[in-house]
Amino acid sequence: MVTMRDIAREAGVSQATVSYALHNDPSISQPTRDKVMRAAQRLNYSINVSARTLRSGKTNAIGLVLQDIHNPYSTQLADAISSYANSRGYQTIIQQTLYESTNEIAILQNIVSSVCDGVIFSPSKLTVKEIQTRLNGKPAVMLSPIDATHDYDTMLVACEQGIFTATSYLLSRGCKRLLFYCADYADFDDIKGATDSKWQRAAGFQRALLRNGITPEPWQFVPDQPWTRRTARQAIIDTVRSGLEFDGVVCINDESALGVIRGLADCGLRIPDDVMVTGFDGVEEGEFCVPELTTVAMDFEDYARQAVDALIARINGDDSPARDLTAISRLVVRESTR
Amino acid sequence: MVTMRDIAREAGVSQATVSYALHNDPSISQPTRDKVMRAAQRLNYSINVSARTLRSGKTNAIGLVLQDIHNPYSTQLADAISSYANSRGYQTIIQQTLYESTNEIAILQNIVSSVCDGVIFSPSKLTVKEIQTRLNGKPAVMLSPIDATHDYDTMLVACEQGIFTATSYLLSRGCKRLLFYCADYADFDDIKGATDSKWQRAAGFQRALLRNGITPEPWQFVPDQPWTRRTARQAIIDTVRSGLEFDGVVCINDESALGVIRGLADCGLRIPDDVMVTGFDGVEEGEFCVPELTTVAMDFEDYARQAVDALIARINGDDSPARDLTAISRLVVRESTR
DNA sequence: TTGTACGCGTTATCAA
DNA sequence: TTGATAACGCGTACAA
Secondary structure (H helix, E strand, O other): OOOHHHHHHHHOOOHHHHHHHHOOOOOOOHHHHHHHHHHHHHHOOOOOHHHHHHHHOOOOEEEEEEOOOOOHHHHHHHHHHHHHHHHOOOEEEEEEOOOOHHHHHHHHHHHHOOOOOEEEEOOOOOOHHHHHHHHOOOOEEEEOOOOOOOOOEEEEOOHHHHHHHHHHHHHHOOOOOEEEEOOOOOOHHHHOOOOOHHHHHHHHHHHHHHHOOOOOOHHHEEOOOOOOHHHHHHHHHHHHHOOOOOOEEEEOOHHHHHHHHHHHHHOOOOOOOOOEEEEEEOOHHHHOOOOOOEEEEEOHHHHHHHHHHHHHHHHOOOOOOOOEEEOOEEEEOOOOOO | OOOHHHHHHHHOOOHHHHHHHHOOOOOOOHHHHHHHHHHHHHHOOOOOHHHHHHHHOOOOEEEEEEOOOOOHHHHHHHHHHHHHHHHOOOEEEEEEOOOOHHHHHHHHHHHHOOOOOEEEEOOOOOOHHHHHHHHOOOOEEEEOOOOOOOOOEEEEOOHHHHHHHHHHHHHHOOOOOEEEEOOOOOOHHHHOOOOOHHHHHHHHHHHHHHHOOOOOOHHHEEOOOOOOHHHHHHHHHHHHHOOOOOOEEEEOOHHHHHHHHHHHHHOOOOOOOOOEEEEEEOOHHHHOOOOOOEEEEEOHHHHHHHHHHHHHHHHOOOOOOOOEEEOOEEEEOOOOOO
16 A cells, blocks of 8 residues: 555655645645655555544545435435535445334444544434434434424425325316325324324325315225335235226325336226326336326435535534425326326 | 543543453453443444554445446446345445546545455446556456456356347247347447447347347347437337337347337337337336336346455455356346237 | 654554 | 553644
8 A cells, every 4th residue: 555655755755745745735835746746646646545534533425324225216316415415525325224223223323433424314213312312413414304303404305295286186187086005094183294204295185185175085095005116016906906996096106106007007907097196206217117107206406405515514513503404396297197 | 522542431441451342352351341341332432433444454345336326227236235245244335437437547546545445346438457557456346347357356247148048039939020229230240259248238139130040130220329218218219210110129228128118108019019128137127117028137136246255255365366257147028028 | 845743543562 | 361552644733
């Protein structure tokens, strides 16, 4: 390994001079700087990141902790965040908790161990308070937490509003028997104040029905499932086979919607003629499936920008009160609705 | 930040004793160890990774450098590799070169800076020789390089064989007018020895035709394109509009195949009745698109295991001659063929 | 304008 | 069985 000492020897200066020269410190003369630069080139020098971090306390990296990167939403989010962080001079270290609190704890440990300067964290089992005690003062931005505290900047998605929009759209297109995929049935009064993203989405569905004079009924709710293509496909097949009649499915996210589309195809139902389908997220796959997916699309770039900007501000010492941030979303009408 | 010194003070021992105790060194007595452990718990200690790395020279991380993580193949590969590396006690740091040699160089710099103990590298512009000089002796495993050297273990995919299998299958199902998406037409003799994965795939297509007594002709080759859904969709639409008749498309990868399926749907053609389609990779999306995609599926777990095992062996000092490694692939027949 | 000296938190060697 | 002490490579106050 080539160190600054090696360059110093090669260039006939001290190690400190090398450090200054490589950082373009104005106190170094141009000839000396050139001499150092050339020596560094010749020896193929590259700085030791551990030593720099140990000395400076800065890593120039942010952590991105997601529950699971094995789905298009997460990978698209990771892509957007790492690209934008990069443009702001930060590396991104991506980790997944796989819905295990032990992993959450281990990752938090690791983050505090000066692996990164701050973290964008999507909690799954741990509450914000529990996270906070383990974070030991490291800056963090939370992604849709279970409990609403105001200790950290929080990225929100307008779930209730988005599903309300999608549902209203399906009603306006003539759907009479709408299904919501997926949530267990609950009274509107029980869920309308929920902070949990699942219940917010269910609430948006119910509000749209009520607004149109329809009282939500239990049959309209396909029971709670993991939000994956595989489970959605099977669940909708089972629903069709049960003999239930419906002409539209409001899906809780795009991945489920893709599974629902596939399951309806398995049953020989035509989309949108027999059944209309909407998603929620705006993942790329929705542009290329057959039929293309009508969805409430989030602006991933906007989301990434807001989250990363907030985190970097905190890293740089911003101590203003925690803020709630919401990314832009909009309805994108494609082929899965008429 | 809590350091070993703080624990030492808290537990009334020296800092070195703390280090030994935390590493379960047998020379520390049980009572002392307990005392230290409790103190560490109390203070919510977590080790400083930079200091450990600086001192030990080991990072317990591997780099994964891909050309582009914005596609299902790459994300699935990244997922498989990081999961398996994790099970072997290594963190994975994922980076993308975005097909820019400047990025490749910058990332190599960064890797050499003791950010990780070794790297799994997918070259795009740089030759293996160029990479080697910049790698400065760091262990590496190459993913399908442009030039075949034998300085590094190399992960190969049986491209020629795989496309041969897919093409042969379509011929056996009665296809008479096959298209290959996508490669510019070239004589079989020109390409049969190619190492480049694109030409290997084209060669597999041609060999299957020749084996069945068919002479490949230029009209069968849709011109070279980026391997994305979007370009494939447009290209196949243009091909149909040009009036060319065909009854099967052998696609160079799954993502292209998904675009082709979508483009054929745009043209009102039925799959597999009017046109059959095959892919190559085995990405998950192929199980859920309409129709499901027949493809030559690689075993991502097997691929990840071989690549990571080889790299870790090198990190641990294995200096046997470089080996070529090939992941298992097999034809998976689904709905896009009859 | 450049060099000296020290410390960041850890691990490893040697004494005690 | 434990404790001093010296590195690891870099950044920076301060001296020259």
